[in-house]
Amino acid sequence: xxxxxxxxxxxxxxxxxxxxxxxxxxxxxxxxxxxxxxxxxxxxxxxxxxxxxxxxxxxxxxxxxxxxxxxxxxxxxxxxxxxxxxxxxxxxxxxxxxxxxxxxxxxxxxxxxxxxxxxxxxxxxxxxxxxxxxxxxxxxxxxxxxxxxxxxxxxxxxxxxxxxxxxxxxxxxxxxxxxxxxxxxxxxxxxxxxxxxxxxxxxxxxxxxx
Numbered sequence: 001x002x003x004x005x006x007x008x009x010x011x012x013x014x015x016x017x018x019x020x021x022x023x024x025x026x027x028x029x030x031x032x033x034x035x036x037x038x039x040x041x042x043x044x045x046x047x048x049x050x051x052x053x054x055x056x057x058x059x060x061x062x063x064x065x066x067x068x069x070x071x072x073x074x075x076x077x078x079x080x081x082x083x084x085x086x087x088x089x090x091x092x093x094x095x096x097x098x099x100x101x102x103x104x105x106x107x108x109x110x111x112x113x114x115x116x117x118x119x120x121x122x123x124x125x126x127x128x129x130x131x132x133x134x135x136x137x138x139x140x141x142x143x144x145x146x147x148x149x150x151x152x153x154x155x156x157x158x159x160x161x162x163x164x165x166x167x168x169x170x171x172x173x174x175x176x177x178x179x180x181x182x183x184x185x186x187x188x189x190x191x192x193x194x195x196x197x198x199x200x201x202x203x204x205x206x207x208x209x210x
Contacts, residue, residue: 003132007093013121017114019102024122027094032064035094042096050101055082056094076111084119095119133176134204138197140169148189156182175204
């Protein structure tokens with residue numbers, strides 16, 4: 001599984017070019033139907049705008065790709081918006097850019113630049129997360145070991161849900177590439193006493209630093 005990116009929380013960006021306003025909405029979507037619903041909602045909200053151009057990509061392998069120039073010259077709006085998603089390897093995401101015409105024609109190059117820049121601004125203001133191969137499992141230990149395990153977790157920036165009873169059970173979801181190192185350290189600090197539950201492969205999401 002190659003890593004890719006998703007929008008976890010919607011964002012908005014705006015660019016003004018020769019008095020034309022380009023307002024970008026970046027939204028997470030899981031289906032074409034959901035994307036079309038958002039597009040219609042934004043068109044109704046910005047009913048007085050000249051154009052509502054969009055692009056979206058759905059699927060881990062970009063199975064669904066759609067874009068629209070919505071009346072702008074062909075190739076000047078939808079495609080540059082789509083390229084922001086493609087170049088950023090961003091999946092399951094819709095970008096709608098609304099344009100309020102400022103009275104001055106921007107030309108082909110100006111439109112491509114304005115739609116692309118506004119789409120990028122929207123992405124920068126959204127919460128974007130990296131998705132990579134992960135594993136999830138339960139780790140059971142006694143109370144004498146929990147402090148040592150949590151120290152290792154802190155060093156490796158691993159988080160867990162904790163359940164306290166006769167023993168401590170940690171419900172862990174972490175990056176797969178770090179698992180072997182983590183397992184080795186836990187075995188070492190607990191002298192092999194920690195009990196490992198079934199290990200499942202999952203998609204792991206993490207914040208990216210901007």
